[in-house]
Amino acid sequence: MLTAGPASAQSSSPATNDVTLVMVRADSLSDVGVAVSLVAAGHGDAVLFVEEWDKLGYDEFSVLVTQLPASLLIVGGYDALISTLEDDIRQWLSATEIERIAGRDRIETAALAAERIIGDLDDPTVMLANGWSLPDVGTAASAVATGRADAVLYSSVSGLGAPTRRFIENSHIDSIVMVGGPEALRPEVAQEARRHGHPARVRRVGGATRVHTAALSAAAALEAGARTAVIADGWSLPDVGLAASLAASLGDAVVLYTTTDDLADAAEELVAAQRPELVFVVDTVSGTQHSLLAQLGTSVPQAHVIRINDARQAARYALRAVPATAVSQPPLAAHQGATTLAVGWSHACGLRTDHTITCWGAGNYGELFSPDDTYAAIDAGPGVNCALRPDSTVSCWGRADWELPEVPAGSFVAVSTGGPFACGIRIDDSITCWGRSIYGRLKAPEGTFTAVSNGNLTACAIRIDRTVTCWASSRRFEIVPPEGSFISLSAGGGYACGIRPNQRLECWGSNYDGRPEVIDGTFSAVSAGRASTCALRTDGTIVCWSNDELAEAETPEGTFTEIGIGLGFACALRTDATVHCWGKNTHGQAEAPIGTFAVRSRE
Known part of the structure; x- marks a missing residue:
């Protein structure tokens, strides 16, 4: 299920x-x-x-x-x-x-994939690896990614297996490249390949260890112009698989293996000689690649080194490599907080289906006039907006006195603003905050995160392990989150609310005004404001708790996909892609513009 x-x-x-x-x-x-x-x-x-x-x-x-x-x-x-x-x-x-x-086994599955890949290719080159040796499989796949081969086949340590043998017999193969030394593929495998693959040429790329085998295979690609290396602990099979998948998506990348926390001699010599421009270090298991990173700083000081901590982060880099022409809309961030509807204190903004931004309501600080561009997500605060572009840069506009428009350089996957400062999740899943530090405490917590939400002088974020941490611009605004896991959250005025994995809603912090006390049911989204809270139930209907003008307004019926809270008013995105607002309307903030907006599914 x-x-x-x-x-x-x-x-x-x-x-x-x-x-x-x-x-x-x-x-x-x-x-x-x-x-x-x-x-x-x-x-x-x-x-x-x-x-x-x-x-x-x-x-x-x-x-x-x-x-x-x-x-x-x-x-x-x-x-x-x-x-x-x-x-x-x-x-x-x-x-x-x-x-x-x-297929019926791994050898047949690989042969079926090879048939799909090769099709009517003339004189293809195939890599042959021991299907029980993932490091060698990763090396073979890297050769395909860099254009030195067309497909990967599996064998056992001592024989081709019937599916691979039939494939070789029925295909006009030019070359068969065996990956691994005699311990991975015995000499009789080479003999069988020559016997059934005639007139294909059969050769071996194999070193004394998996580290040497990968380095031998990568050397030819780097010499031919490949500029990216993906490095993983060759004895950590999850990292080996992730490194191979990332290299395959990037297209011009080679895979190199290390020991647990050391750049092996063969790999170090190769990167020092070939000087790749971009190096990914995949480390999702041990978390101890510190000396390796130091070695890379010495061996390839000019390279941009990126550490990959989990499969989601690797997938994000892989999908960034997809040609822009393949995507009919800007890629959407796979993080919580990536919304198409944003509500500030007295204004709101929405992301149209063409990914431009429309804003309405109060505009005293220029918050209604977004830069002429396309965007993938938006968030709003009092008199200010921040939005994520498809190229992963952030733009903020509105209150200049809060210094939010001075966005730090670099790439982000999510952004949130709710007061005088904004915070964004960078592509390495760390958090950076900027803006006006009213009480001198703007620094974000260390670690890696999947979600961030800024309230009024308070912010909360979900860590990779799904626990929550909160911080504030002053100790007087600090709130302590409950223990356990959360899948989404929203920070408001002195309190925050989050949704548990079982889709139950829980709030913490100050009891002032809009924080709900008793919460029944299951929920898919929540928005915490200064004196109001609204949430979407799992059936798409809305429920609100309020002590301001919003309490006097009738909550709309129907089903919705997103919800946002301001001061005394709220807006929600219907399933038909139109926006409905209700509550206080002193500046036209409750009068949503006609037309449709981008509908985004939440994580």
């Missing part, structure tokens, strides 16, 4: 983008290798790793509903990913074409 998703995704499926995702069970390492080879050969844009065999987690669901792929390839049999997953995904993304590639 699919884990509970947002109500906004349940009724209709929006148009898809020209993107193909390859889905695979994360711990099915042989299937990971096949998925990587498909992406490396151009038959997919990125690998989507699924942690559990019978359901999608919120991270995987978010990638699907934000990328809206035209095609989804599932690699592996029903013991790896249950058949009902396909039915669940079709329910949410009815326009996505879903296909499964699965």
Whole structure:
């Protein structure tokens, strides 16, 4: 089954983008290798790793509903990913074409993928790897990604296996490149390949260890012009799979292996000689790559080094490599807080279907006039707005005295503003804050995060482990979040509310005004204001708690996908993509403009 998703995704499926995702069970390492080879050969844009065999987690669901792929390839049999997953995904993304590639074993699955890849190619080159040695499979897939081979086949340590043997016999193969030393592929495998692959040339790329084998394979690609290296601990199989999938998506990247916390001699010599411009260090398991990063600073001081901490971050980089022409709308951030409707104290803004911004209400600080550009997400505060562009840069406008328009350089995946300062999640999942530090305490917490929400002088964020941390511009505004996991949150005036994984709503902080005390039901979204709180139930209906003008207004009926709270008024995005506002209307803030707005499914 699919884990509970947002109500906004349940009724209709929006148009898809020209993107193909390859889905695979994360711990099915042989299937990971096949998925990587498909992406490396151009038959997919990125690998989507699924942690559990019978359901999608919120991270995987978010990638699907934000990328809206035209095609989804599932690699592996029903013991790896249950058949009902396909039915669940079709329910949410009815326009996505879903296909499964699965043989009776890993060797046949790889052969089926190779048949799909090679098709009518003349004189292809195939990489042959031990299907039980994921490091060698990653090296083979890297060769496909850099154009030195066309497909990957599996064998056992001592024999080709019937599916690989039939493929070699029936295909006009020019070259068979065996990956790994004699311990990975015995000499009889080479003999069998020559016997059945005649007149194909058979050669071996193999070193004394997996580190040396990867370095030997990568050397040719780097010498031919590849400028990106993806480095992972060669003994950490999850990191090996993630590194291979990232390299496959990037296209001009090679895979190199290290020991646990050391850049092995073969890899160090290669990067020092070839000097790649971009280096990814994949470390999702040990978290101890500190000396490795120091070595890279010495070996390739000119390189831009990026550390990858989890599969979601790797997927984001992989999808950024998709040609812009393939995406019919700006890519949507896979983070909480990425909204298409934003409500400040006395104004509101919405993201139109063409991804321009329309604002209405009070405009004393220029907050109604957005820069002429397209955007992927927006947030609003008192007299100010901040928005995320498709190129991952941020633009803020409005109150100049708060210094918010002075946005730090670099790439972001989410942004939030609710008072005199704004905070954004960078592409490495760290948080940066900027603006006016009224009480001299603007620094954000350290760590990696999936969501951030700024209230009035208070901010809260969800860490990678789904726990919440809060901070404030003064100790008097600090609030202490409850323990446990949350999947989304909203910070308001001295309090915050969050939604648990079971979709229950919980609030903490000051009891002043709009914080609800007793909360029944399940919810998909929440917006905390200065004196009001509104939330979307899982059926898409709205419930509000208020002690200002909003309490006097009638809450609208119908179903909605997003909700935002201001001072005495609120706005919500209907499932038909129109906006409805209600409550205080002194500046026209409750008079939403006509027309449709971009509908985004929440994570």
